[in-house]
Amino acid sequence: MFADLRIRSLKKMSEIKKATINDVASLAGVSIKTVSRVVNGLPNVAEATRKRVNIAIERLNFRPNLSAQRLASRRSYILALLYDNPSANYLFNIQSGVLESCNARGYDLLVHPCDHTNPDLADEVINLQHQGRCDGVVLTPPLSDVRGLISALDKKGTPFIQIAPADRQENYPWVATTDEAASFEITHHLVSLGHRRIAFIRGHPDHKAMATRENGYRRALKDAGISYSRKLVAQGQNSFESGVSAANQLLKKQDPPTAIFAANDDMAAGVISAANDMGLQVPKDLSVAGFDDTPIATQTWPALTTVRQPIREMAQSAARILIERLDSQDKPQLKEIIDARLIVRLSTGTVNAVLRQ
Amino acid sequence: MFADLRIRSLKKMSEIKKATINDVASLAGVSIKTVSRVVNGLPNVAEATRKRVNIAIERLNFRPNLSAQRLASRRSYILALLYDNPSANYLFNIQSGVLESCNARGYDLLVHPCDHTNPDLADEVINLQHQGRCDGVVLTPPLSDVRGLISALDKKGTPFIQIAPADRQENYPWVATTDEAASFEITHHLVSLGHRRIAFIRGHPDHKAMATRENGYRRALKDAGISYSRKLVAQGQNSFESGVSAANQLLKKQDPPTAIFAANDDMAAGVISAANDMGLQVPKDLSVAGFDDTPIATQTWPALTTVRQPIREMAQSAARILIERLDSQDKPQLKEIIDARLIVRLSTGTVNAVLRQ
């Protein structure tokens, strides 16, 4: 009866009061330093000792207190993911990729929305690391392209990595895709279907990466000997609705385009919707192409020809590179470029001879 | 000239070596305890002292080290958001809502994907808090409905809150919406348009919250004196594609439904797509309703009649309630129910007399 009580009370203790490294050390009959060695997988521990310590750890259900580890080692083992108003899908893919690398290397991930127009942004981010909330930051577009932020981080020594920056500096760490080449390719695809009046819908002006896509478009036109016309370029805001109004604008012109390449899928889906409303059939009367291969690309009718960027992989690489920098003294890998690829679906087709003139 | 040098070197110091509470204390000529009081806004500090300390803080650009605060106070001021394979949009809304409350109350947010089928899930989550990686966890569906997890957290004293649990226990903290009532309402809407053969597409079987939606559907049928028919219920998996195949299944039956209510928008969009492929016009030949009011609801053609759940608000309340529990001794608010509401768009219409028979 007494025995029973004692056991119960011991059980309760191990539930309520957490075991510390000292408890483990005394139970195993070693010093705390040895426990520390075992916990951290460091060398110079005899096999027998290691075993004894592990048993003690097991018995006490010991888990090292992270705050103490962090304070003593002056590291948080946390990465912060910074973003400003991304699409849900983009963020989801980025976050998943970053998390993969974090989990694989024992880091936690903090999510931190920002405002890229905030003048105190740099201070905010630097403090994040300064206070020990994180060891380094992952920057996503459009934050990857805030010059003042990047240079401040660099100057203050806050570890960072840029995801898909438009302007790719030699001396900063970043990860990107071959998006310009893919834009060239998708435009070239339209050209090869016989299209000559190919319109382009720009993305949100604050997202410099969107400009890269226009570069590919223009390069492909030039390559095909088609002169670039301002009248065939409309400004969008990345949203479905902005795609609708840009399409309306473009299609009501004198010589309307026979193909429209929108800088992202949402806007391209808006184009299809606008075309439907005007009684145009896609792709018979109008070819439409998007960019990103988001879920919406297979949910429009017809499904969108688009470009798939390996966003998740890009984010995974980004976090890996950042962590490698944090975990090792020497400067490791600095940048990485991942292939984007054209995906042809039913929204693009041979140009309609009648419309072509 | 010397002065210049000295200033520059001071500047550099404050950039490189972070000031600690001791530096502030000696500069202000007070004890570190007083600095601590000022930093934490505690009472019992003379106004003049407070001012002197603040000036010192300013001059040294002092930021309290979080790891030290956390270790000493045995609190991390971090919440963990747990999720298992949610849709990008759902996660985005939840995360935004939780972040609002976190930011408002000085908490950071950790994101932590889980596997709800993992037998060690409870240990994993308990350790999260046990190790001091977070002070409490926010559970999203389907994790909100893992009984073993909930009871283990409760037993071990790991603070948690459930978002949208299907089974709503009196003694656990949770936040939910009036989703059953909204399902009733949307079904009733179809009935009032003259529909009698109203099909239902179930959501993913692991998401018990989806079952709630079926309850509302059945209650509305009963209320209208329509007998429930198994033949008019198909199983989906929450995805667009599963909506397509469920619709194909339902529409090829002998007495096909004149209306289909899918448990979420993605599946409803799949229904519209399938209907298009079969040459059926929506809503003339088939009324379609969804649930959630995700972006896709306004991007289908015609746009979806659906239910808007204030997911973001729900998540915000959840985090607020959890933080209140963490920050105060006494048991504060335990649960909250937020209104969901019907949104009628063009995908539902009067039943086609010919089809009705």
Next chain:
DNA sequence: TTGAAAGCGCTAACAT
């Protein structure tokens, strides 16, 4: 209103 001293639970430098 203020402060001294004792931790919080670990890591790191330096013995042994």
Next chain:
DNA sequence: ATGTTAGCGCTTTCAA
């Protein structure tokens, strides 16, 4: 191979 001794930078008694 193992232990000793200082911290890391705060919060928390408990005095004054």
